Amino acid sequence: MNVAILSMGRKNYSTMRLVEEANMRGHNVRVINYAKCFVTLEQNNPIVHYRGEVLTDIDAIIPRISARLTNYGAAIVRQFEMQNVFTTTSSIAIVRSRDKLRSMQLLSKSGVGIPMTVFARETADYEGVLEQVGGAPVIIKVAKGTHGKGVVLAETRKAALAVMQAFNVENVNFLVQEYVAESNGSDIRAFIVNGKVVASMLRRAKDEDFRSNLHQGGVGEVVKLTDVERRTAQKAAKAMGLSIAGVDMLRTASGPQVLEVNCSPGFGIEKITGRNVAASIIEYTEHSAKTGRRKDKIGA
Numbered sequence: 426m427n428v429a430i431l432s433m434g435r436k437n438y439s440t441m442r443l444v445e446e447a448n449m450r451g452h453n454v455r456v457i458n459y460a461k462c463f464v465t466l467e468q469n470n471p472i473v474h475y476r477g478e479v480l481t482d483i484d485a486i487i488p489r490i491s492a493r494l495t496n497y498g499a500a501i502v503r504q505f506e507m508q509n510v511f512t513t514t515s516s517i518a519i520v521r522s523r524d525k526l527r528s529m530q531l532l533s534k535s536g537v538g539i540p541m542t543v544f545a546r547e548t549a550d551y552e553g554v555l556e557q558v559g560g561a562p563v564i565i566k567v568a569k570g571t572h573g574k575g576v577v578l579a580e581t582r583k584a585a586l587a588v589m590q591a592f593n594v595e596n597v598n599f600l601v602q603e604y605v606a607e608s609n610g611s612d613i614r615a616f617i618v619n620g621k622v623v624a625s626m627l628r629r630a631k632d633e634d635f636r637s638n639l640h641q642g643g644v645g646e647v648v649k650l651t652d653v654e655r656r657t658a659q660k661a662a663k664a665m666g667l668s669i670a671g672v673d674m675l676r677t678a679s680g681p682q683v684l685e686v687n688c689s690p691g692f693g694i695e696k697i698t699g700r701n702v703a704a705s706i707i708e709y710t711e712h713s714a715k716t717g718r719r720k721d722k723i724g725a
Contacts, residue, residue, distance in 0.1 A: 426452045426714060427482055428707075431459040431501065432489040439692040442703035443487060450707055457486075459501045460494055471507035485511040485714040487706065488519065489689050492569075495523045511714040513706065514688055517721055518666040522688040525568050525600055528665065531725060535664035537657060538682045540675070541603040544568070546596075551589050558603040561585050568598040578604065605682065608675040612684060613648060615658035616694050616702055617670045619709045622658055624700035625650050645697040657681045666723040668713075669706060 428447050432440040435456045447454035457475055465472040473480040486505050490498030503516035521527055526544050533539055541558045555561065561582045567575035579585035585601075592599045610630035615622050627648035650658070654674060661683045662670040671690025674681040695702050 426484040426711065428452050428454045428710065429457045429480070429483050429486045430454065430489060431457050431486055431498065433458050433460050433491055433494070434489075437489070439703075440489060442692050442695065443489075443706065446701070446703040446707045450711070452707070452711075459488075459490070459498050462501050464501065464504045471504050473501065473504050473508075483508075483510050485513070485710050487513045487710060490514075490519055491689075492523060495519060495569075511710070511717070513669050513710055513713070514667060515721055517723075519688050521723065521725070522665050522667060522670075522686055523569055525566060525685070526598070527725070528686060529600070531664050531723065532661060532683055532686070535660060537661050537664060538677075538680050540564075540605060540682050540684070543601045544598070545589070545601065546598050547593055551586050554589065554601050555582060555585055558601055562604040562606075564602040564604055565589065565592070566600045566602070567592070568600060605675050605677055607677055611676075613650070613654065613674045613676065613681070614645075614690070614694060615650060615654070615672045615674065616690060616700075617658060617662040617667070617672060618702070618705040619668050619713075620659055620663065622650065622655050623705045624694045624698045624702055625658075626694050626697045645694070647698050651681075654681045657683065661686050664723070666721050668709065 430440055430443050434440055440456060444454050444456065462473055462475045465474065486502065488498065488502050499516040499519045502512055502519065505512060506516060529539055529542050543554050543557045545554055555563065562578060562580040563585050565577045565579055565585065565588050577588050579588050589599065612628055614626050614628055616624040625648055626645040628645045657674060658672040661672045665686045667686060667688055671687035673684040675684060692702055
């Protein structure tokens with residue numbers, strides 16, 4: 426097949442691993458910097474331009490879209506979809522998963538366990554917001570972001586009120602979530618490919634940081650998921666319409682709670698677990714490109 430990996434980082438570990446596995450399986454693969462693409466819109470003729478050429482004869486794309494270019498990257502993916510090119514992650518699923526509020530609404534609707542969450546912007550009732558999530562300490566997040574960026578732990582009522590007021594001044598939509606103390610600065614990342622958990626790890630925060638993301642200096646170790654955790658991760662990915670996803674969960678006394686479903690998870694989990702995540706993605710791409718693109722059924 427002719428496979429295009431949409432990535433801004435040719436030397437990024439995840440991108441290099443996908444290229445390596447695709448080459449090993451005999452595919453023609455190239456890395457396309459989607460930020461340097463542009464599209465032409467005309468009747469019944471969707472075109473993608475890249476570095477002076479029109480991209481044609483592509484059988485499948487594997488999007489690795491940066492959070493800061495979500496909308497632009499999704500637009501490029503959508504243009505390929507209009508050409509009936511198979512994509513491992515649909516444009517609508519990319520946009521959906523990057524919106525924290527939209528994600529939490531869909532997870533809640535699907536019956537997946539999530540921390541108690543309040544969405545707010547301009548309100549005079551900050552005290553009421555805090556009351557809804559059980560009071561301080563609380564986690565406050567900007568509504569869009571990834572890799573632990575835009576996330577604050579407010580340990581006291583005074584600090585929580587100050588953060589919410591600051592976000593209000595900056596015209597930022599935010600989420601306030603209950604702080605799950607029993608997680609103790611750790612969470613679980615389950616890597617999903619085609620509805621199956623292909624790798625999982627426990628991530629622990631570095632030093633005093635409450636964020637366990639590897640991008641924030643957290644450390645990972647192999648972990649065996651319980652049956653409930655495995656099913657929760659699978660259900661969360663399905664709720665978001667994602668065939669490839671990194672599902673982040675907390676272990677709590679009441680069962681797993683999903684924090685986030687990442688549409689472009691990093692492959693650092695390979696180094697921790699020894700699992701060949703890249704090969705699983707290429708195998709999924711091979712099979713799905715032959716059978717055709719699935720219809721998105723989420724409806725939101």
